[in-house]
Amino acid sequence: MAKLQNDSPRRQQILLKAAELFRTHGYANTGMRLIAEHLGVEAASLYNHIPGKSFLLKEICAQMGQAFEMQMQEVLATPTTGLQKTEALLRFHIQIMLTRFDEWYISNWQWQHLVDDYKQEFLQIRRGYEKNFTGIIEAGMSDGSMAPIHPQVAVLTLLSAIRGLEFWQRNPHGLDAGTMEEEMIKMLLKALTP
Amino acid sequence: MAKLQNDSPRRQQILLKAAELFRTHGYANTGMRLIAEHLGVEAASLYNHIPGKSFLLKEICAQMGQAFEMQMQEVLATPTTGLQKTEALLRFHIQIMLTRFDEWYISNWQWQHLVDDYKQEFLQIRRGYEKNFTGIIEAGMSDGSMAPIHPQVAVLTLLSAIRGLEFWQRNPHGLDAGTMEEEMIKMLLKALTP
DNA sequence: CAACAAAACTAACGACTGTTAGTTTTGTCA
DNA sequence: TGACAAAACTAACAGTCGTTAGTTTTGTTG
Numbered sequence: 327m328a329k330l331q332n333d334s335p336r337r338q339q340i341l342l343k344a345a346e347l348f349r350t351h352g353y354a355n356t357g358m359r360l361i362a363e364h365l366g367v368e369a370a371s372l373y374n375h376i377p378g379k380s381f382l383l384k385e386i387c388a389q390m391g392q393a394f395e396m397q398m399q400e401v402l403a404t405p406t407t408g409l410q411k412t413e414a415l416l417r418f419h420i421q422i423m424l425t426r427f428d429e430w431y432i433s434n435w436q437w438q439h440l441v442d443d444y445k446q447e448f449l450q451i452r453r454g455y456e457k458n459f460t461g462i463i464e465a466g467m468s469d470g471s472m473a474p475i476h477p478q479v480a481v482l483t484l485l486s487a488i489r490g491l492e493f494w495q496r497n498p499h500g501l502d503a504g505t506m507e508e509e510m511i512k513m514l515l516k517a518l519t520p
Numbered sequence: 521m522a523k524l525q526n527d528s529p530r531r532q533q534i535l536l537k538a539a540e541l542f543r544t545h546g547y548a549n550t551g552m553r554l555i556a557e558h559l560g561v562e563a564a565s566l567y568n569h570i571p572g573k574s575f576l577l578k579e580i581c582a583q584m585g586q587a588f589e590m591q592m593q594e595v596l597a598t599p600t601t602g603l604q605k606t607e608a609l610l611r612f613h614i615q616i617m618l619t620r621f622d623e624w625y626i627s628n629w630q631w632q633h634l635v636d637d638y639k640q641e642f643l644q645i646r647r648g649y650e651k652n653f654t655g656i657i658e659a660g661m662s663d664g665s666m667a668p669i670h671p672q673v674a675v676l677t678l679l680s681a682i683r684g685l686e687f688w689q690r691n692p693h694g695l696d697a698g699t700m701e702e703e704m705i706k707m708l709l710k711a712l713t714p
Numbered sequence: 715c716a717a718c719a720a721a722a723c724t725a726a727c728g729a730c731t732g733t734t735a736g737t738t739t740t741g742t743c744a
Numbered sequence: 745t746g747a748c749a750a751a752a753c754t755a756a757c758a759g760t761c762g763t764t765a766g767t768t769t770t771g772t773t774g
Binding site for chain 4: 551552553563564567572573574
């Protein structure tokens with residue numbers, strides 16, 4: 327029986343292709359045979375590298391969760407105002423969206439298909455992230471860099487707005503990435519500043 | 521053979537239950553047998569009322585599209601500033617979200633599973649809606665009720681922010697609907713006003 | 715009650731799903 | 745070159761899917 331090493335390059339290759347197909351076809355509509363076909367291989371061969379389909383989704387979500395958690399810790403450790411921290415996070419979100427779109431999309435929209443036990447863990451991680459973000463907004467109101475707003479509503483609005491970039495990513499009618507990023511940041515920060 | 525009337529109450533009942541299940545389980549993961557079970561009936565019996573599974577999705581999306589299109593026409597016909605029109609549309613979006621959550625969710629997130637020919641029509645309708653919305657923003661800048669912003673970015677940001685209410689809808693930690701609506705409207709309009 | 719249609723039922727079809735067992739090819743070292 | 749493991753293969757499993765054909769029940773109308 328194969329060993330299923332935790333970090334082979336082949337495994338990562340499969341994960342990336344799976345992310346791409348999960349995004350374009352949806353998790354439930356993407357069969358192992360389709361993933362295999364796009365890698366020029368038979369479906370059964372995939373099981374030499376991964377334990378199963380659900381692992382693919384779980385791993386993609388976990389990797390994304392880790393990336394965001396690391397950035398959050400870095401931002402929290404930097405001595406800046408709440409508004410500056412917020413801008414840093416927003417810019418990071420946008421960058422991830424541009425450079426790792428498929429994985430970002432999966433962890434945002436396909437996590438619902440996670441198997442129940444890991445789904446709970448994933449949601450807990452995400453709630454933790456949002457809690458940290460809410461804390462940053464509250465800090466911004468205390469240090470005077472932000473107007474008094476409802477912190478939870480603010481986080482929800484900010485994250486949702488960024489999520490919407492997906493539509494632009496799929497169909498950028500004439501707007502280049504730089505303009506898009508600057509215009510959206512400008513608009514969102516305007517909603518926050520006193 | 522059954523006649524498949526266009527507007528029987530039973531058909532509408534099936535549509536609503538399907539919308540609920542499509543939302544909670546996803547379109548691809550919701551089988552005809554599951555829908556039937558939730559209606560206390562066998563799967564085959566559904567075919568006395570509807571032509572097939574894909575019809576359910578198509579009909580839900582079409583009904584939502586119609587609702588938004590009607591509201592857009594009404595707003596356009598009212599002689600108000602661009603900012604007031606925008607507020608009216610935002611409030612309508614929120615109201616639909618609160619009163620017809622399942623259907624709203626489907627037409628927002630599950631339209632990707634539409635069969636190809638109707639998918640094109642659906643996307644065209646949506647692009648038309650967004651184009652109208654963009655025009656309203658531009659009008660707002662002309663009539664002085666709004667700050668100079670990138671109209672397409674503004675529409676994307678506004679619609680995405682509202683879409684995010686889904687997360688609150690699913691898990692409203694202590695915020696009542698009224699507060700949520702007012703706080704979000706306040707925040708979004710602040711981003712728009714001069 | 716007889717007649718008729720609406721709407722339920724049972725049973726099955728072919729296609730597709732994730733996964734497994736067992737076998738063969740491929741590539742890398744001694 | 746011979747040995748060994750990694751990674752591909754073929755073939756098949758049990759289960760689910762949307763859908764259809766044909767039959768029976770239910771409910772209303774004359």
